[in-house]
Amino acid sequence: MKTIAALLHEHPFFAGMKDEYIQLIAGCAVNHIFNQGEYIAKESDAADYFYLIRNGRVSIETSQPNYGAVILQTLQDGDICGWSWLFPPHCWTFDAKAQTKVHTIKLDGRCLRGKCADDTQLGFDLMQRFARIMTERLQATRLQLLNIYGRPENNKDQEI
Amino acid sequence: MIPDIFYVKRRTEEYPGTFTLHIKKKDDQPQTSFQPGQFNMLYAFGAGEVPISMSGAPHSTSVYIHTIRTVGLTTQALERLREGDQLGVRGPFGRGWPVEKTTGKTIVIIAGGLGLAPLRPLIYHLLSKNRDATDIHIFYGAKSQPEMLYSDELKNWAQQLTLQTSVDMATPGWQGNVGAVTSLLTTAKIDPENTIAFICGPEVMMRFAIQELIKKNLPRTSIYLSMERNMKCATGHCGHCQWGPTFICKDGPVFCYEEIHDWFHRTEV
Amino acid sequence: MKARSATSFILPSDKLNSLIHSLQQAGYQVVGPVIVDQAIIYDQIKSADDLPQGWTDEQEAGRYRLKRRQDAAYFGFNVGPNSWKKYLQLPRRQVWQAHKTADGIEIEPVNAAITPLAFLGVRSCELHAIAIQDRVFLSGEYHNEDYKQRRQSIFTVAVNCTQAAATCFCTSMNTGPAVSLPCDLEITEIINDNEHYFLLRSGSEKGQLILQQLPVTPATSAHQQQEKTAINQAEKQMSVGPRVFDSSDLQALLYRNYENPLWSDIAQRCLSCANCTMVCPTCFCSSVEDTTDLSGDHAERWEQWDSCFTADFSYIHGGSVRPDTRSRYRQWMTHKLATWHEQFNTSGCVGCGRCIAWCPVGIDITEEIVRFQESDTP
Incomplete structure (x- = not known):
């Protein structure tokens, strides 16, 4: 069986990170499996952890009255789930649910916050990795907002 | 150039407002084979002519x-055609996907919405070759599950090749990915030395997809895309489909990104 | 100027009708310059009397006026709002007709009978324009059959320009003023104190056959010297400007300046009226229109000239790709002077100056070129 440090190394989120930091982070990490349908996070609950998805699909959801859960986005192998642990008040802003059986590495945010405060180099490295993911998700969300596949209003001909 | 007369052999509804016509030449005479990525001009009697991509099996005559x-108006007139009804057809026209460059390569196909239609002949072509089909990766994005093309075929493809789909809006019961199709690419593993990518969809989606591929060091020479403009004559004479130095109808619709990247990122060309 | 190897002949000016009649005898309908609505346009010519003898055209940006000459020159003007393209790429023509039949539909081409035409008075810039349209319609995988047939049946009588309008800039585009492309007959009109004659040269077998029928005498070296002087006169007029510029680098210049704010400045003046594209002898864009009769059983397709300045031109579902005047003018000028090279291995501009004279607000393509050159930072 692989060590947690080896699993962290393999995950795209930590690609190229210094071994020293990986070892440090591994101290805050454990393997965790979610069964299909299980909630990984619930809106407004304390966000003490974040997850590296090793395999499986996670949906980010919110619910509306009379409509039920609306899936905003799904995450899969190689993605990370959760950054609410980084910022006060450290509460989840959306629900996260396992759509399939999901193998994760669960990282303890409280532990990591302490390590980042002690070693700002580590903090900066980690923050850069999160910022890149946030940028990608923002970009993808903007693309979703454009409704690019929508039917045009005007009555003219087009090619497909 | 006068259209040949064809008739509707079969008509299927993909989803409301989008339909598929299987057409045959009058008297069932043999038809010209085509290259994946080419298009026909379809003439609805008295209403007009529209360029529509080939989406059947190439080399089918x-x-x-x-x-x-x-x-x-023209596509509405085409929508009213029923089995047995006739239409005019000119074509096939244009430069298609470079199928000769696919040998020995990992294939990445990125399709958005109706953009799957011009890619389907390429997929048929690849599946007809004796190759490892799991090395064909299709990323298909649509607005929602009901607006996905060829849903039965997607299920079959999922068994044979590596298919990932994503929708912008999850409808109740949708169990798949939600998010921009380009999000699927961010975690995809691509070997830049040995991959060739084919993209068709809304221009903005193609721009984002190309960004992701370039981030993964895929060279511009390994990226192909299909462009859309106002094609009228299809023979390079009417000027309508000009795009920078190119005529989409004869120099395209498929272009290598390397050839056109300067123009691709300019607006109002 | 090209080497003039063919033998030159002299035709007295009062014998010009012999040329027109010989062409008619050979089966051509002669078309050439005539005055209509105070402009010199191209139309049918029955005799030399139809020609705008003694008239010239005074041109400037946004201005065109006919004016009496001091002499009786037949070709003492330059170019008007028409070009020969109206006879080769018809402004409007039916392409096909379709019918509903008992068992479906049928479509048949409409092939208009083509009358062989003799173009009388083709300027060098216009020969270049025809050659450019030949590349558009006849050089690719698909040929425009209607154009091809019309083009094959014409006879060209080219005229060397011995004067230049203020809007002319053929020397900057290397297309004139001396006839520099093949034609069937080449003529130069010479008027001096006591003589008025045409110098003639044949450029083809067809031309030779016509020439043989004319009451001509061999030209002397003195005549040829007079011709040279006359053509040099036109060159000199253009060389003193202001429409002289270096055209060698226009393609790269316009590519470098695709986002130059000057485009917005031009758009402030441009009305998007499409006049420049209609008078341009090389602009080739067209659109088609499909119609049915009231019964719905008969349909027609018509093709007509179109312009990249219209909103519909670049329409794809949802809107125009080029939504404003800035992008449309940029398309027109960049196409003419830059992308045309990549498409057809030639410039799309022959320096005839029509777009300058017929622009209602006097936008001058040569002035804009110079402004781009001045603001350019390579």
Whole structure:
């Protein structure tokens, strides 16, 4: 069986990170499996952890009255789930649910916050990795907002 | 150039407002084979002519398949055609996907919405070759599950090749990915030395997809995309489909990104 | 100027009708310059009397006026709002007709009978324009059959320009003023104190056959010297400007300046009226229109000239790709002077100056070129 440090190394989120930091982070990490349908996070609950998805699909959801859960986005192998642990008040802003059986590495945010405060180099490295993911998700969300596949209003001909 | 007369052999509804016509030449005469990525000009009697991509099997000389979205008077007239009804056809026209460059390569196909239609002949071509089909990766994005083309075929493809789909809006019961199709690419593993990518969809989606591929060091020479402009004559004479130095109808619709990247990122060209 | 190897002949000016009649005898309908609505346009010519003898055209940006000459020159003007393209790429023509039949539909081409035409008075810039349209319609995988047939049946009588309008800039585009492309007959009109004659040269077998029928005498070296002087006169007029510029680098210049704010400045003046594209002898864009009769059983397709300045031109579902005047003018000028090279291995501009004279607000393509050159930072 692989060590947690080896699993962290393999995950795209930590690609190229210094071994020293990986070892440090591994101290805050454990393997965790979610069964299909299980909630990984619930809106407004304390966000003490974040997850590296090793395999499986996670949906980010919110619910509306009379409509039920609306899936905003799904995450899969190689993605990370959760950054609410980084910022006060450290509460989840959306629900996260396992759509399939999901193998994760669960990282303890409280532990990591302490390590980042002690070693700002580590903090900066980690923050850069999160910022890149946030940028990608923002970009993808903007693309979703454009409704690019929508039917045009005007009555003219087009090619497909 | 005068259209040949064809008739509708079969008509299927993909989803409301989008339909597929299987058409055959009058008297069932043999038809010209085509290259994946080429298009036909379809003439609805008295209403007009529209360029529509080939979406059937290439080298088939018995039937052409076209998937059409109703957006204007001509496509509305085509929508009214029923089995047995006739239409005019000119084509095939244009430069298609470079199928000769696919040998020995990992294939990445990125399709958005109706953009799957012009890619389907390429997929058929690849599946007809004796190759490892799991090395064909299709990323298909649509607005929602009901607006995905060829849903039965997608299920079959999922068994044979590596298919990932994503929708912008999850409808109740949708169990798949939600998010921009380009999000699927961010975690995809691509070997830049040995991969060739084919993209078709809304221009903005193609720009984002190309960004992701370039981030993964895929060279511009390994990226191909299909462009859309106002094609009228299809023979390079009417000027309507000009795009920078190119005529989409004869120099495209498929271009290598390397050849056109300067123009691709300019607006109002 | 090209080497003039063919033998030159002299035709007295009062014998010009012999040329027109010989062409008619050979089966051509002669078309050439005539005055209509105070402009010199191209139309049918029955005799030399139809020609605008003694008239010239005074041109400037946004201005065109006919004016009496001091002499009786037949070709003492330059170019008007028409070009020969109206006879080769018809402004409007039916392409096909379709019918509903008992068992479906049928479509048949409409092939208009083509009358062989003799173009009388083709300027060098216009020969270049025809050659450019030949590349558009006849050089690719698909040929425009209607154009091809019309083009094959014409006879060209080219005229060397011995004067230049203020709007002319053929020397900057290397297309004139001396006839520099093949034609069937080449003529130069010479008027001096006591003589008025045409110098003639044949450029083809067809031309030779016509020439043989004319009451001509061999030209002397003195005549040829007079011709040279006359053509040099036109060159000199253009060389003193202001429409002289270096055209060698226009393609790269316009590519470098695709986002130059000057485009917005031009758009402030441009009305998007499409006049420049209609008078341009090389602009080739067209659109088609499909119609049915009231019964719905008969349909027609018509092709007509179109312009990249219209909103519909670049329409794809949802809107125009080029939504404003800035992008449309940029398309027109960049196409003419830059992308045309990549498409057809030639410039799309022959320096005839029509777009300058017929622009209602006097936008001058040569002035804009110079402004781009001045603001350019390579």
